[in-house]
Amino acid sequence: MAGSPQVTTASDLTIRPLTDAAELELFNGLDYVLNDEFADDLAQGRRRPSWMWVAQRSGRLLARAAWWTTSGSDEPKLFDIFDVDDTLDAAEATQIGVRLVTTALDAIIPDGTEPPEYLHFAPPDWRDNAASHRAVTVRMAALETLGARPLVERLRLEWRRGTPLPTPQGRLTFGSVTDREELIDLMVPVLDNTLDAHSRADLETMSPREAAAKQFDEEFAGFSSPRDWWRVASLDGEPVGFVIPARNTYNAVIAYIGVLPNFRGHGYVDDVLGEGVRILAAEDVPRIRASTDVPNVPMAKAFHRAGFVTFERTINMTWS
Numbered sequence: 665m666a667g668s669p670q671v672t673t674a675s676d677l678t679i680r681p682l683t684d685a686a687e688l689e690l691f692n693g694l695d696y697v698l699n700d701e702f703a704d705d706l707a708q709g710r711r712r713p714s715w716m717w718v719a720q721r722s723g724r725l726l727a728r729a730a731w732w733t734t735s736g737s738d739e740p741k742l743f744d745i746f747d748v749d750d751t752l753d754a755a756e757a758t759q760i761g762v763r764l765v766t767t768a769l770d771a772i773i774p775d776g777t778e779p780p781e782y783l784h785f786a787p788p789d790w791r792d793n794a795a796s797h798r799a800v801t802v803r804m805a806a807l808e809t810l811g812a813r814p815l816v817e818r819l820r821l822e823w824r825r826g827t828p829l830p831t832p833q834g835r836l837t838f839g840s841v842t843d844r845e846e847l848i849d850l851m852v853p854v855l856d857n858t859l860d861a862h863s864r865a866d867l868e869t870m871s872p873r874e875a876a877a878k879q880f881d882e883e884f885a886g887f888s889s890p891r892d893w894w895r896v897a898s899l900d901g902e903p904v905g906f907v908i909p910a911r912n913t914y915n916a917v918i919a920y921i922g923v924l925p926n927f928r929g930h931g932y933v934d935d936v937l938g939e940g941v942r943i944l945a946a947e948d949v950p951r952i953r954a955s956t957d958v959p960n961v962p963m964a965k966a967f968h969r970a971g972f973v974t975f976e977r978t979i980n981m982t983w984s
């Protein structure tokens with residue numbers, strides 16, 4: 665069914681993609697934390713008007729959905745915008761949302777292809793806030809109707825310039841990563857007993873080496889920041905763990921960090937994370953972003969000990 669964008673008009677509802685970037689003002693008629701990024705994303709090819717859909721009644725925007733990708737890619741990689749007019753009653757909002765997303769998926773995702781993961785940003789206290797709680801539950805209910813299921817809730821964390829830098833403990837020595845193979849050789853054992861839901865989902869369908877290679881090729885290989893920021897931590901010459909400080913399209917990030925199973929439980933995560941933070945802070949970045957799953961309690965605690973604050977949460981849903 666994928667092919668040319670289609671327009672659906674039924675029960676006076678019009679569902680269609682944007683015609684061009686000039687319609688961004690219409691698209692931004694619903695409020696969301698990413699609204700300010702769309703113009704640059706469109707200019708850089710991370711979004712396309714044909715992946716930005718609206719549901720309107722008599723010209724009024726009632727819902728919108730959009731997909732994102734990395735620059736240079738022809739396929740949508742993430743379903744990260746799904747908003748409904750929250751003044752509608754929940755049942756109607758859900759119904760409109762379902763129709764919008766069904767129509768858009770039909771048009772942009774080839775038959776037989778799994779739709780990209782859905783990501784929704786919510787305030788850290790969304791469960792205690794009636795409006796945020798309703799916004800999350802309406803969107804999740806609509807997508808569950810379409811076969812998506814909750815994968816995990818994640819913390820979005822931020823270290824802000826001016827926060828005291830973690831002090832080096834001097835227990836470990838740090839070296840750079842020589843090549844892809846060296847890093848993958850360290851990533852494979854780190855997957856052992858990982859609490860990370862995306863890694864665990866990968867390990868259901870592939871070997872640890874395949875999962876590590878996938879993460880390297882799909883994520884780390886795309887960073888334009890210097891690879892000599894990446895660090896392997898060692899104790900008496902033996903690798904203990906590693907950290908991947910990087911810059912993505914939007915921010916400096918701790919992209920990944922791991923401690924090898926034999927060395928877990930000694931707080932080495934603090935040494936390794938501290939080194940990653942110091943490397944990025946030396947670049948005088950205004951903030952360092954990171955994410956971790958809510959159930960990955962050891963990692964969340966380590967970020968907080970290093971001075972990161974939770975500024976948002978994400979709800980991740982998949983069709984797998």
Ligand SMILES: CC(C)(COP(=O)(O)OP(=O)(O)OC[C@H]1O[C@@H](n2cnc3c(N)ncnc32)[C@H](O)[C@@H]1OP(=O)(O)O)[C@@H](O)C(=O)NCCC(=O)NCCS
Binds near residue numbers: 858928931965
């Ligand atoms: C998360 C991770 C980096 C923590 O590293 P660490 O150096 O073991 O961290 P800590 O020493 O603070 O130990 C964390 C917890 O592990 C548990 N632990 C203790 N001994 C352990 C052992 N032998 N093996 C595994 N876990 C152990 C303890 O519960 C400890 O928590 P507590 O002391 O606060 O109660 C590491 O477990 C890891 O690499 N996990 C897989 C990759 C991952 O999740 N990376 C983060 C992605 S965002």
